[in-house]
Amino acid sequence: MKANKNRRLSKPLIRLGWIILLLFLWEFGVKVFKISPLLFPPVESVLQTLWTSFIRGDLGFQALYSFGFILVGLTISAVLAILLILIAFRWPVAGSFIDTVTAIAHPLPGLALLPLLIIWFSAGSGSVLAIVVHSALWPILLNLFSGFNAVPQIYIDAARNLSMCKSDIILSVMFKSALGYFISGLKIGWARAWRALISAEMVFGAIGAKGGIGWYILKQRTFMNTAGLFAGIVIVVVLGILVEDLFFNWLEKVTIRRWGMSAANDKE
Amino acid sequence: MIKNKPLLECNHVWKAFPNGEGNLSVLEDVHFSLAEGEFFVILGPSGGGKSTLLRVLGGFEPPDKGEVLLDQVPVRQPGRDAIMIFQSFDQLFPWYTLKQNLIYALKKTGAESDPRKAAAEAEIDRSG
Known part of the structure; x- marks a missing residue:
């Protein structure tokens, strides 16, 4: 138990160590092989660009804009997914329909829908939001389906023993039992939405007023500002790691891991 | 008889x-x-x-x-x-503590809030 705790504490440190090693290899490679800064700028000029871009406010603002966008998109997706799964398990006919729609929509890349979305929502934030929701909704829903199907029969029986009605069982027993699946769905949904958003911003950025981090990266290429391009990529990576390691880690810790329901504990 | x-x-x-x-x-x-x-x-x-x-x-x-x-x-x-007692042993909801499980069952069977807590505590004391 103690060893386990130590390992968990040192995980961010180990990660930091690897990142420093990567940065060192980067710097070392650029200096030794004398790579043109236009192709691969050294670490210090990327860090400098990061710093000045943040001071100027441009990069920070763009990152915040994209991040806010994804938060809104993910929240909408999560709420929609929960609503759909409740309907699916309350009325089996609706469930079979939702299952089929998920099977159709899940493998469909958001960007494939882009031209259609432009016609529907015009080329603006509406279309970008639609792509984000499309990217996140189906993986979350698919995971919820697996989670609800994997609810141990004994929980449902125990709830029926207490005369709980079907809606109550779905909401307060099945959903909690499937929470681990919901969180994994959120993780997949977040990663897919984040990728889709960056791509969509590269397409839409010129039209939208703000652009976002994807548009920022594309703009740096136009000006051949490779260091700025790398700075944008670094921000995308850092935000990704922060969400994954801090937010989702915390969410799992206060719920499924605390309840002894995480995958590690599932092996019986 | x-x-x-x-x-x-x-x-x-x-x-x-x-x-x-x-x-x-x-x-x-x-x-x-x-x-x-x-x-x-x-x-x-x-x-x-x-x-x-x-x-x-x-x-x-x-x-x-x-x-x-x-x-x-x-x-x-x-x-x-x-109420039926099942053969399986893990019929407690893992997202609740033992006490919360007892209180939850009492709540769903319509017991009042305060006696609910007291009854759950008494039951835990009794079984140790």
Whole structure:
């Protein structure tokens, strides 16, 4: 138990160590092989660009804009997914329909829908939001389906023993039992939405007023500002790691891991 | 000895489950009645249908034919008037503590808030 705790504490440190090693290899490679800064700028000029871009406010603002966008998109997706799964398990006919729609929509890349979305929502934030929701909704829903199907029969029986009605069982027993699946769905949904958003911003950025981090990266290429391009990529990576390691880690810790329901504990 | 009126009646209950090539008949014309306080043992080999019979008696599975009466009322679904104890041991909800589990069950069966807590605490004290 103690060893386990130590390992968990040192995980961010180990990660930091690897990142420093990567940065060192980067710097070392650029200096030794004398790579043109236009192709691969050294670490210090990327860090400098990061710093000045943040001071100027441009990069920070763009990152915040994209991040806010994804938060809104993910929240909408999560709420929609929960609503759909409740309907699916309350009325089996609706469930079979939702299952089929998920099977159709899940493998469909958001960007494939882009031209259609432009016609529907015009080329603006509406279309970008639609792509984000499309990217996140189906993986979350698919995971919820697996989670609800994997609810141990004994929980449902125990709830029926207490005369709980079907809606109550779905909401307060099945959903909690499937929470681990919901969180994994959120993780997949977040990663897919984040990728889709960056791509969509590269397409839409010129039209939208703000652009976002994807548009920022594309703009740096136009000006051949490779260091700025790398700075944008670094921000995308850092935000990704922060969400994954801090937010989702915390969410799992206060719920499924605390309840002894995480995958590690599932092996019986 | 005066026989009490039956509390639980199992009237010619039949139950079959679909399996690959048709129906596997598990319960065939199971018929008995039990009075209050009576002690009754069901013995049989593994896979003999004991659990299925219990699930039908508890209302978790509807019988194909026949009916189960509890206090003369047909059992159609499980409920708090006939709480059943399962064979499986992990029937506590893992997202609650033991005390919260007890309180939750009491809440769902309609007990008041304060006595609920007291009853749960007393029960934990009693069983240690």
